[in-house]
Every structure is written in structure tokens, then in C-alpha cells.
Amino acid sequence: MTAQPVSSPSLWPAAHTQDARRPRSLQRQLGASDTVCERRAAYILSGAERTDTSDKRAAILGTYLHEGLLGSARTEYGWLVETSVADDTIRGHVDAVHLDAPTAARLPKRLRPTTPAQVTTVEDVKTKSTFLWDKVVRYGATAAEIRQVYLYADLLRTVGWVDKYGQKPLARLGPIDVRRIRFRFVNRDNGAEHVQEFDFDRAEATRARWWVQRVMEYESPEEASRSFDGPGLDAICDNCPFRTPCWGEPKTPGAAVQTVLVHNDADREAALAEYVRGHEMENEGKRIKARVRKKLDDSPAGIYGLNQLAWTGGNAVQEVDREAMIDVFDVLGVPVPEKTGADFERMETVMKEAGIAIPMRNAAKKTPRAIRVTAVPK
Ligand code: SF4
CATH class of the missing domain: 3.90.320 (Lambda Exonuclease; Chain A)
Known part of the structure; x- marks a missing residue:
């Protein structure tokens, strides 16, 4: 990255300073836009400092x-x-x-x-x-x-x-x-x-x-539930001015803050059961997607009900046309460099140095074809 010249400072410090002066950034009263997370709203109402x-x-x-x-x-x-x-x-x-x-x-x-x-x-x-x-x-x-x-x-x-x-x-x-x-x-x-x-x-x-x-009605913000999963998992938490008081510091330095949710083996048992449930859901989701992908393999792109089907990839891969390259050398009367046979790498280098276009052709293989399903714009 190029260093910012002193004569041309970044605009962002100015933008951040001005943003901090906005009434929204200073208000301690609950704004309707603060109602995204129960606990965050409780911190604002309690007048807690934004840390x-x-x-x-x-x-x-x-x-x-x-x-x-x-x-x-x-x-x-x-x-x-x-x-x-x-x-x-x-x-x-x-x-x-x-x-x-x-x-x-x-x-x-x-x-x-x-x-x-x-x-x-x-x-x-x-x-x-x-x-x-x-x-x-x-x-x-x-x-x-x-x-x-x-x-x-x-x-x-x-x-x-x-x-x-x-x-x-x-x-x-x-x-x-x-x-x-x-x-x-x-x-x-x-x-x-x-x-x-x-x-x-x-x-x-x-x-x-x-x-x-x-x-x-909460007497302290900690009584309010966290509406999100925390820093690193939800962008709302990553940008929350109360994330330190909300999650605290992990007992093990460097560990995820979510470790504060596990206190004993019963918590570990519940967490593992939740993990297994997530794993099963993930497997089931993958299975459904793989089956549908095969079913739709020859379906043309288009709009079907609420969804739009599109395909990406499936394009011809270009490769060097070695026979054509030998022809170019022959036409120019230049001897073909050889190792055990024709040295195609050396031929490419020579042609690049001479400014001659390297002949290309479509290879037998194609780029991977991927399905894309999006909602139909209304
Ligand atoms: S860190 Fe996340 S869960 Fe905690 S108060 Fe902020 S938004 Fe809510």
C-alpha cells in the first residue's frame, strides 16, 4: 500500500470526527434506531459510557x-x-x-x-x-x-x-x-x-x-438478552460501542469472547449438543443442494417462480497451441529450440521476447460450471 503523503492526508479522520459530532452519536436517550439489540438499548438507557x-x-x-x-x-x-x-x-x-x-x-x-x-x-x-x-x-x-x-x-x-x-x-x-x-x-x-x-x-x-x-424495566443492562452472537460472528457486535462491557474479557487471553458463556461441564455438554445439531443441519443442507444441482444440470438459465437460475463458468480454457507455435518458427526460419524434443517453454520465451503472439487454442477441458440462484428482483 502506498503511504499517504503528508500534503494529502486521508479524508477519513475528518469524516470520523464529524460523524462523532452528529446528534445520533452523542445522544444518551433511546432512539428508535437503537432498538436493534435488547442489551445495547439497555446500555443506552442506563447512560453507560461507550467504551x-x-x-x-x-x-x-x-x-x-x-x-x-x-x-x-x-x-x-x-x-x-x-x-x-x-x-x-x-x-x-x-x-x-x-x-x-x-x-x-x-x-x-x-x-x-x-x-x-x-x-x-x-x-x-x-x-x-x-x-x-x-x-x-x-x-x-x-x-x-x-x-x-x-x-x-x-x-x-x-x-x-x-x-x-x-x-x-x-x-x-x-x-x-x-x-x-x-x-x-x-x-x-x-x-x-x-x-x-x-x-x-x-x-x-x-x-x-x-x-x-x-x-x-431492566434494573441493569446485563439483565437484557444479547440479541446477537457477539464480535467476530455478527457485524452489529463488531461495531457496537458497548461490546467490552457486554462480553467482558475471556478468561484465557486470546480466546474468543464467547468463551464467557461456558462456565462448567453442563454448559460444555449443551454446547456440544448444539454443535452436533448444527453439523447435521449443515450436512442435510449440503445434501439437498447437491441433489438439486444435479437435477438442474441441463436446465437453461432463467426465472422460475420466485427464483432466478444462472450459471457461471463452463467456458473454454485457453492453452498454448504447440503445433501452431512450431509452424510460426518454421515460417520465420528460426530453429526450434530442443531438449529431449521441442522445448516449448523456451519457444514461448523466445516468442514473448520477439513480441510475437503465442498461438492459443481452446483446450478440451472447460472452467468449472457453478449454479447461481438469486431472488427475482421485484
Ligand atoms: S455487543 Fe452485540 S450483543 Fe452486546 S450489546 Fe452490542 S450488539 Fe448487543
Whole structure:
């Protein structure tokens, strides 16, 4: 890697410093976006110090992209973006709210959307990498993402917008009759969009509220369950500012932090049973995939129901055409280098040095052919 010249410092220290100043990074109150892990939410509510840092470059790029997209939607479509909602227990910023015509008509003209929504809709915009894209298209929002958006929607339905500078006309509307939820996923590598939409469900909103209530009732964060498997296994933990207090230090230096979960032989017995269960599931999964792979061996690529079949590889492998190489030497009147027979390695070297193209041909073998199954983009 080339060293960074002193006259051209990396941009990342500046980006990290600015990111640390964002209200989100400083807040001690529970934000709807903090409801991803029960224990993490409990740490925030307890006012615990954030002890751990992590490389936030990908997250910062995601934030820039998010701000850029929402800023464009506000300018071009008149969307209400990044507005604040809160009550006594929770607060957050709603990515976008699309008001229906009667509600929009109660706002000053400058705040009205270009096109009102059929029903008032809360929209959450998530940027995702290509690595996660198939999962996004196949399964949509995660349970934590759904909980987060329901908290926003329920705050709007019960309280409305926060009465603060910059959104006073919104606050004057009071509670908003949110009827629909929309997730808009944007692939941060290629810009693809995927939209998931459903009606607001009161039961789901109640479940999200209960989740927060339960976290608030813990007397100490350690009573809250860990929603993830820990550093090295879940990216959420790798980037969690509370990973040291959450997992502590392993008794054996250098061992995985998850060793803190094993205290005695009974724990080891349970862990081994879990390992065997995982092994059996893995074997069964491999068996199913191998059987299906053979069944589909001559099926053409295409869309079949919810899945898209594609093939990679199976291409001709190129190899040096030795007979043609001897012909080239003959035509040029150059003696063929010999060892026990023609020295083909030496011939290649001579031709490269002379700038003559080495004749190639398709070999009998082909590159390995691999199956690729992805969700059909909706
Ligand atoms: S380290 Fe993982 S499990 Fe622990 S609080 Fe953070 S996100 Fe939750």
C-alpha cells in the first residue's frame, strides 16, 4: 500500500470526527434506531459510557448516500424528510412521511408534497451492500428494522411531530393517521432499488412498544438478552460501542469472547449438543443442494417462480497451441529450440521476447460450471 503523503492526508479522520459530532452519536436517550439489540438499548438507557470504537467508513458512506438521496427527494418531490418524533420514552428521525391530500392541505403551501399519497405513509430508506441484496429482495426488512419503523409510525399516530424550530407547522397537525409503511432499500454498490410496502398493523406497533417497555424495566443492562452472537460472528457486535462491557474479557487471553458463556461441564455438554445439531443441519443442507444441482444440470438459465437460475463458468480454457507455435518458427526460419524434443517453454520465451503472439487454442477441458440462484428482483 502506498503511504499517504503528508500534503494529502486521508479524508477519513475528518469524516470520523464529524460523524462523532452528529446528534445520533452523542445522544444518551433511546432512539428508535437503537432498538436493534435488547442489551445495547439497555446500555443506552442506563447512560453507560461507550467504551469501544470501530472502523465506521462503510457506515459513514451509507449516511452520506442516505442524506443525498433524501435531500434530492425533498428538493424534487417535496417529500417531508428527516423529521423528528418523540414521546417520554423514545425519539427518532423519520426518513420520509408522505401525507394524504386532506392532511397535506392543512400545511402551508411550501411544505405540501408535489403529489400527495393515497394514504399517509411512513417510509424508511435503507442502504445495503450487494452482499446482502439477495436477502433483502427475498425476505425484506429484518425484525429490528420493522420494529424501528413501527416506533416512528406509532409516535406519529399518538403524538405527531416534535414541536421544535423548523417543524412547527408539522407539530401543529397533532397526531397523524399513518396507514401504511414502506421500506425502500437502495443497493449502495449499483443503485438498484427494492420497495417493500404493507399496511400499518396496530398489533405490530404494540409489540414494538412492548419491546421498548421491557428494556426500560431492566434494573441493569446485563439483565437484557444479547440479541446477537457477539464480535467476530455478527457485524452489529463488531461495531457496537458497548461490546467490552457486554462480553467482558475471556478468561484465557486470546480466546474468543464467547468463551464467557461456558462456565462448567453442563454448559460444555449443551454446547456440544448444539454443535452436533448444527453439523447435521449443515450436512442435510449440503445434501439437498447437491441433489438439486444435479437435477438442474441441463436446465437453461432463467426465472422460475420466485427464483432466478444462472450459471457461471463452463467456458473454454485457453492453452498454448504447440503445433501452431512450431509452424510460426518454421515460417520465420528460426530453429526450434530442443531438449529431449521441442522445448516449448523456451519457444514461448523466445516468442514473448520477439513480441510475437503465442498461438492459443481452446483446450478440451472447460472452467468449472457453478449454479447461481438469486431472488427475482421485484
Ligand atoms: S455487543 Fe452485540 S450483543 Fe452486546 S450489546 Fe452490542 S450488539 Fe448487543
